Structures are given as C-alpha cells and as structure tokens.
Amino acid sequence: MELQRIHHVAIIASDYETSKAFYTQVLGLRILAEHYRAERRSHKLDLALPDGGQLELFSFPEPPPRPSRPEAAGLRHLAFVVPDVAAAVKDLTAQGIRTEEIRVDEYTGKRFVFFADPDDLPLELYEA
Missing domain, CATH: 3.10.180.10 (2,3-Dihydroxybiphenyl 1,2-Dioxygenase, domain 1)
Structure with missing residues (x-):
C-alpha cells in the first residue's frame, strides 16, 4: 500500500x-x-x-457533543498551513473569532495558534 x-x-x-x-x-x-x-x-x-x-x-x-476537549480519543485537531500566523490571527480577530496565544513549536521553531469552529472543534494554524 x-x-x-x-x-x-x-x-x-x-x-x-x-x-x-x-x-x-x-x-x-x-x-x-x-x-x-x-x-x-x-x-x-x-x-x-x-x-x-x-x-x-x-x-x-x-448529533452528540464532543466528549471533552482537547484530549478526547479520536481526532485531536485539524491544522492548516498559513504563511504568517500573526497576520492570520489578525484576520480571525477582525471577524470576531477568538484565538489562543501564538505559540512556538519546540521542535521546529515554527509559530502556531489554536482556535475553534462553531462546534468548538479545535483548529490550528501552523506557519509554513
């Protein structure tokens, strides 16, 4: 395969x-x-x-709600690549979407941030 x-x-x-x-x-x-x-x-x-x-x-x-967040068994989060995390956070904030603080991946040095969709599904933006 x-x-x-x-x-x-x-x-x-x-x-x-x-x-x-x-x-x-x-x-x-x-x-x-x-x-x-x-x-x-x-x-x-x-x-x-x-x-x-x-x-x-x-x-x-x-549909039943997600059992817990973020450590429920199953899909943990869905991540999208963006060229600039800070710019993406500004775009989300301007549209009324709350985000967590921007973090830095300890292994790659890349910036990332979490936010949620309307059903509280965890989404991530990861800097290219």
Whole structure:
C-alpha cells in the first residue's frame, strides 16, 4: 500500500448554516458541491482545500457533543498551513473569532495558534 495524501476530512456540524458560513466566509474555502439527503435529514457540503484535498461538512439531526476537549480519543485537531500566523490571527480577530496565544513549536521553531469552529472543534494554524 502507498498512501499519497489525505483526500478529505469530514466534520459533523450541529448548526449547518453557521458552520457553512464559518468554513466558507471566515476560512475562505471554496464550495465544490452541496447536497441535501432528505432520507437522512442531512446536508453534505464538499469544500476545496488549497492543496487539492477536501473538507466534508455534514449535518445530522441531534448529533452528540464532543466528549471533552482537547484530549478526547479520536481526532485531536485539524491544522492548516498559513504563511504568517500573526497576520492570520489578525484576520480571525477582525471577524470576531477568538484565538489562543501564538505559540512556538519546540521542535521546529515554527509559530502556531489554536482556535475553534462553531462546534468548538479545535483548529490550528501552523506557519509554513
């Protein structure tokens, strides 16, 4: 087997329209396709990531909340590469998104910062 790259990451939103606005307007991801699956009462939104990967945003009736943060078993966080973390933090702050303090990776010396999506899913910006 030869893995080449991540194809997509899937996220289940508690409020589809709020999360759709966050990922398309705040983070600027482009919509590839959007579907409503009536039999499941579920939306599915495919968003393009800059590297060719995708983010899938789903809605389902009454999804259970994330068990704990940030050390619950499973996906810990989703990280995006940015050229300048400080500039990205200014952009997020201007849009009313709170971020943690910028930190420095002790192994690489690169700057990074955490923030959250509308469902409190931990997201990270990591400086290239």
